[in-house]
Amino acid sequence: MSDNRENMDREALAAEHALNVLAGSEGAEARKMETRDGTFAGEVARWRGRLASLFDEVEAVLPPGDVWNKIEAVTHSGHAASNVVALRRTANRWRAMAVGMTALAASLGLVIIRQPQTAPPPVVQAQGAPLVAMLGDSDKQMKVVASWDPAGRQLVVAVAGDMPADPSHAHELWVIPAGGEPRSLGTMPPVRKMHMQLADALAQLLKQGATIAISVEPPGGSPSGKPTGPVVVSGSLDRA
């Protein structure tokens, strides 16, 4: 009986996840299950296919021409643009980065100030405090700032500068616990800044002293689950 009940719940969860109605921790839980549980992932895939027939109702609308120009700029090799960052190295970009970092610092400041006077002992507090890793290559062509908020389990990754342009490869983000094996945090989309909500299993690896790294991988990410290409930048997590 309870097996049946469990199956029903699981099938409902697969449908809800495909419909994308789950929010917050429920959504995170479903995403986690999807990556770990092949049967569940198959059910979600089937539901996506079922629901997809509703797309028939959507009317096609011609997009303006400049959308293609932007896509082409991002995918064009031989320029500063790459599949990770479509960046021009302009003062504007750097200024935007500086503004972003100021905002980040301010928000981290707030988090720290909000700690009550009766805060837990320093060691415990250190584990719950926001962490930051500065990632930069030796030529300082590119900088990445990864900031980790354990309370919200949110990792924010901001990129500035140039990554080696190579559209036939993906850039994959890793966490390497001190003395541990690299674990993938996913491939990086072509945006300057992204935030990721991490599942518990990954969240617990983001501790002071852990390394955050970006490697070059085949499109779609490392096929083996371990870094296969060169590491372009890395840095270790430290108190903000």
Place this chain on the structure above:
Amino acid sequence: MTTSVDQPANPTLRRDGELERLLPRVASGDRDALKHLYERTSAKLYGICLRIMGDEGEAQDVLQDTFTTVWTKADRVDPGKASAITWLSVLARNRAIDRLRARRAPAASLDDAEEVPSVSPSQLDVLERDEDAARLKNCLDELDERARLMIRTAFFEGASYPELARREGVPLPTMKSLIRRGLMRLRGCLER
């Protein structure tokens, strides 16, 4: 102003073969293939993005994001599992919803834009069966009107449980059980 167009002739969920052949070329870094794919599918996908985002500028950002994702993830499509247009439509919808939710999350206030979670490989998995497509509409029609309306709103507007509950002015558990029961009834009908 947006202009509605009839072509590409309302690409239905049927495989047309040509699009499926373009994807491996895109995966190998062929920009002409990407352009061709864009010409054939962007109007449909832009329609989907517009419907979910409700704003032309945002819909264009999502369309761009969708194709730059295709550029790096085209190798993930298994033509035996889904047609190219269905896969692209699911991808566009998921990217639109990711963007909606990222915008509403507290961390989005750190910066103004471009903060969208990356695509996880499993998010791109779609299994399409012709019999499902043929039946879905009939089965949806068999649901209570309210359940049908909520499922459609969730699908076309990317609304989550909390948003749907807020809009309808009902407690969250009520909304969850309404949709969950609807989905299970839908499944029962599809598998009949």
